Amino acid sequence: QVQLVESGGGLVEPGGSLRLSCAASGFTFSRYAMSWYRQAPGKERSKVASITSVGAHANYGDSVEGRFTISRDNAKNMLYLQMDNVKPEDTAIYYCVARADRDYWGQGTQVTVSL
Numbered sequence: 398q399v400q401l402v403e404s405g406g407g408l409v410e411p412g413g414s415l416r417l418s419c420a421a422s423g424f425t426f427s428r429y430a431m432s433w434y435r436q437a438p439g440k441e442r443s444k445v446a447s448i449t450s451v452g453a454h455a456n457y458g459d460s461v462e463g464r465f466t467i468s469r470d471n472a473k474n475m476l477y478l479q480m481d482n483v484k485p486e487d488t489a490i491y492y493c494v495a496r497a498d499r500d501y502w503g504q505g506t507q508v509t510v511s512l
Contacts, residue, residue, distance in 0.1 A: 398423040406506030419476040419493030427471040435489035
């Protein structure tokens with residue numbers, strides 16, 4: 398029922414920018430906080446950013462603070478992650494997560510930062 402579909406990933410060079418999107422359906426999107434997580438090969442999954450239900454507050458992992466911006470458009474059931482000044486260490490699969498009755502995860506979108 399709950400469906401989260403990420404898009405916008407791809408190959409980007411260091412210092413560049415990328416915008417990830419997450420299309421949500423099957424639940425009342427505006428009721429719940431949302432998060433972006435990422436996981437790189439051989440590393441633990443980590444939280445990138447979270448945003449409250451109406452977008453009033455956001456928080457970020459230390460490694461992305463000042464470079465990434467999480468936002469949402471509740472009228473369109475969309476979650477976004479603007480990634481600026483990307484670094485090779487940002488290479489990972491990025492997941493959209495709905496913090497509902499339980500956590501619901503999308504399938505992820507690959508981001509590769511490389512020359």
